Amino acid sequence: MKNPRPTTRRTFLKQSAAVAGLSQAPYFVSSSVFAKPNRPAPSDRITVGCIGLGGKGRRNMTEFAKEPDSEVVALCDLDQAHLKLAQETLAGVKGSPTVSKVTRDFREIVSDSGIDAVSIATPDHWHALTTIAAAKAGKDIYCEKPLANSVMEGRAMCEAAQQHKVVLQTGSHERSRSTIRYACELALNGYLGEIHTIRIQMPTDQAHHMQARELVSMPKKQEVPEGFDYDMWLGHTAEVPYYEERCHFWWRFQLAYGGGEMTDRGAHILDIAQMALGKDRSGPVRFEAKGTRNESGLYDAFMDFQFVNTYDNGVKVVGDNSGPRGLELIGSDGKIFIAIHGGKLTADPVSLLDINLAKEDYILGRSPGHFRNFLDCVKSREEPVATGEFGHRTSTICHLNNIAMITGRTLEWDPEREVVLNDPEANGMLLPKMRHPWSI
Structure with missing residues (x-):
């Protein structure tokens, strides 16, 4: 890398501070x-x-x-x-x-x-x-x-x-991994040059994915096990027959209860993309996505997918269900791949990982551990490293990718007002129907 601290660094920081307060x-x-x-x-x-x-x-x-x-x-x-x-x-x-x-x-x-x-x-x-x-x-x-x-x-x-x-x-x-926070600091301080693309990889080839793919018909009728309050488990969702394959671990492949791999792993990986871009209290403005899922059977979550999320500054987050699991921050002067889970970093050039941040650089700080951070904040009343707002913004990205796949249309999103600007049907999917007596 010709210049470990390119001129885009200060420009980026100035704009980020002015627009989003970092x-x-x-x-x-x-x-x-x-x-x-x-x-x-x-x-x-x-x-x-x-x-x-x-x-x-x-x-x-x-x-x-x-x-x-x-x-x-x-x-x-x-x-x-x-x-x-x-x-x-x-x-x-x-x-x-x-x-x-x-x-x-x-x-x-x-x-x-x-x-x-x-x-x-x-x-x-x-x-x-x-x-x-x-x-x-x-x-x-x-x-x-x-x-x-x-x-x-x-x-x-x-x-x-x-x-x-x-x-x-x-x-x-x-978010609490020191290596991941360091990689995001390199991005935020311009050491990768101008970030233009983030590559997201969320493979769906593990054993549980294969089992979910293979369930292409509805299970046989089953009795609710003794000691399990199934009606309460359904909560605000529709009243439907009990199947062992519906509940516990397997709920994640049904859109009434979870969002498939898009929310299951996306809540981790897309979360780090948000942090690396300094967009924790905002999000993309355009969602393009396509995917395939079982045409019949119990599981209706998307198992194969491709998506492009575009931010207001032109940065594109491009993802699919290939592996290895993680994300790559790609800038004009270098790139870093962040492995999820584990936080191992791989850089090109490798010298990126030898950079010591300057005194005037923006520092994210370090977490003592996710649970420890929460308990410390219970006492101090400080905001934790993964606030509800940050989590909400990330899960919003996941849900809008799913909605784009369901509708088959590109969504124009206003992250400040939190509305879909070009698709009334998609707007109607931002909150599910809730069965009495539950509501928010």
């Missing part, structure tokens, strides 16, 4: 703004209630249980088998469990005055309802990615967190 910057707020009479003192332990205890929920529960200043005191899941396994898992982590509440109703968790924060790892279609209820009850919230299962649900979640002055952290943990 939107991905840590946002510090005085703790007095968020003061609550019943908020625990910083020296006290943070009590955590865990809602949703499938595989990811149990892993999150374990992470919170390991932290010296947090205590998992309540467990919630609609499946009795999950609750039993979570209790056994927690006992192995803590030695002597401190759980005082085990329930199948999340409302018992959020209404408990003895709980400071909640971890939400339900299927995606339950993120909004549980998060909004928790925010109204004054709980700080760690919610898994994608933040929401629709654009308007995500906005409602962010508004609830802001209105009730609670911390909302999205579980996009790749």
Whole structure:
């Protein structure tokens, strides 16, 4: 690279600061703004209630249980088998469990005055309802990615967190990796030259993808297992027959409950693209996408896809379902590939990775770990590294790519007003129909 700090660097920073305030910057707020009479003192332990205890929920529960200043005191899941396994898992982590509440109703968790924060790892279609209820009850919230299962649900979640002055952290943990933050700093400070393209790779060739592809007919009629509240699991979605293949891990391949690979991995990979571009509080203005999915059967999420997202500055994010999983930041003076998950960096030229940032460069800062960052922010009342707003903006990109594939049309998007400018039908897909009695 001829010039490790090209002239475009200062221009980029000046424009970013003027237009977006370098939107991905840590946002510090005085703790007095968020003061609550019943908020625990910083020296006290943070009590955590865990809602949703499938595989990811149990892993999150374990992470919170390991932290010296947090205590998992309540467990919630609609499946009795999950609750039993979570209790056994927690006992192995803590030695002597401190759980005082085990329930199948999340409302018992959020209404408990003895709980400071909640971890939400339900299927995606339950993120909004549980998060909004928790925010109204004054709980700080760690919610898994994608933040929401629709654009308007995500906005409602962010508004609830802001209105009730609670911390909302999205579980996009790749943001906490130091290598990834360094790569984004190189991009933000112009060391790659002018970024013109970001290449996104989200392969759909793992065993679970293959299983989903092979289910091309509807499963046979099944009885709801004892101990599983299936009607509550459906929540605001349509009343439909129970199939084992519909629930638990497999919900992610059905658009009523998740968004397929586009939201499952896109919530990680597209999130880093947003951070690298300094667009955390905004997003693309045009969405072009095409994809294929099963014509019959239970799973209607797109398994093969190509998309192009264009930002107002002309940068294009180009992606498909090929591998290896990750993203490549491509600039006029070099490029960096970021592996997801793991955060390994590969650069061309390789000397990019030897750059020491200058004193006057913009620094993202480092996270002590995603769960640790959340707990620290519960105490300090600072904004976490993956705020609800950041998570909402990323999940919005994922949902609009899916909507573009469903409609087969290019969408012109206003990221400030959050409306589709050229397609009334697509606008109608920003919020799903909700079955009584649930609503946001």
